[in-house]
Amino acid sequence: xxxxxxxxxxxxxxxxxxxxxxxxxxxxxxxxxxxxxxxxxxxxxxxxxxxxxxxxxxxxxxxxxxxxxxxxxxxxxxxxxxxxxxxxxxxxxxxxxxxxxxxxxxxxxxxxxxxxxxxxxxxxxxxxxxxxxxxxxxxxxxxxxxxxxxxxxxxxxxxxxxxxxxxxxxxxxxxxxxxxxxxxxxxxxxxxxxxxxxxxxxxxxxxxxxxxxxxxxxxxxx
Ligand SMILES: C[S@@+](CC[C@H](N)C(=O)[O-])C[C@H]1O[C@@H](n2cnc3c(N)ncnc32)[C@H](O)[C@@H]1O
Numbered sequence: 540x541x542x543x544x545x546x547x548x549x550x551x552x553x554x555x556x557x558x559x560x561x562x563x564x565x566x567x568x569x570x571x572x573x574x575x576x577x578x579x580x581x582x583x584x585x586x587x588x589x590x591x592x593x594x595x596x597x598x599x600x601x602x603x604x605x606x607x608x609x610x611x612x613x614x615x616x617x618x619x620x621x622x623x624x625x626x627x628x629x630x631x632x633x634x635x636x637x638x639x640x641x642x643x644x645x646x647x648x649x650x651x652x653x654x655x656x657x658x659x660x661x662x663x664x665x666x667x668x669x670x671x672x673x674x675x676x677x678x679x680x681x682x683x684x685x686x687x688x689x690x691x692x693x694x695x696x697x698x699x700x701x702x703x704x705x706x707x708x709x710x711x712x713x714x715x716x717x718x719x720x721x722x723x724x725x726x727x728x729x730x731x732x733x734x735x736x737x738x739x740x741x742x743x744x745x746x747x748x749x750x751x752x753x754x755x756x757x758x759x760x761x
Contacts, residue, residue: 543612545612546616547614560708561704572682575682577601582604582647583606584650586607590613592609608630608631608640647676648680650683656685672739676760680757681758683756687726699752701713745757
């Protein structure tokens with residue numbers, strides 16, 4: 540049974556503002572993706588848990604050939620993405636689970652941004668990573684952006700995050716959110732992420748980006 544974290548109502552309509560507020564430098568991270576992946580010819584890009592399409596947006600205007608497929612199970616997030624890319628003929632959006640995508644269709648790049656922390660490390664994280672690996676050709680590039688760190692790193696970097704947040708946020712709201720990140724979401728340590736990726740069929744990843752608790756990772760499918 541696939542784990543699903545459905546985004547609906549205010550969580551969906553307010554999503555883009557939410558990431559803008561709570562993830563310092565997320566825009567910068569997204570903006571560098573096309574450059575980072577520019578060496579890959581004939582890109583067939585799979586965006587897993589694409590939500591409103593923040594990653595996809597960065598690839599619709601690039602000059603190199605690029606076909607983008609976004610998959611997400613939340614109808615309200617998908618509807619925003621569908622509206623955003625209605626005129627883009629190189630973007631395919633699929634409302635549903637990754638595990639439902641035709642296994643015969645292969646991609647050479649995948650992005651998984653802000654999804655893994657909803658998955659417990661009880662097999663759910665590994666299954667998601669395996670589902671991605673199965674849909675990639677050997678040598679494909681895989682980019683992950685997520686909450687990363689062991690308990691001590693998380694404590695320290697949550698303090699950093701607190702300093703970077705907009706000053707006009709409600710203090711109680713900030714504390715509740717930081718508490719949820721620390722105690723309810725499933726951050727992964729750097730070591731464990733590496734283990735999970737290698738077990739799923741990827742090479743050892745390397746970190747190329749960090750903003751407080753959020754880290755960007757690059758790896759390749761073996
Ligand atoms: C925090 S949003 C990230 C959206 C987008 N990737 C971004 O960076 O802005 C998490 C997304 O993961 C989606 N999601 C939840 N369960 C999922 C699953 N099993 N497979 C793929 N996506 C899932 C949610 O519907 C939601 O749109």
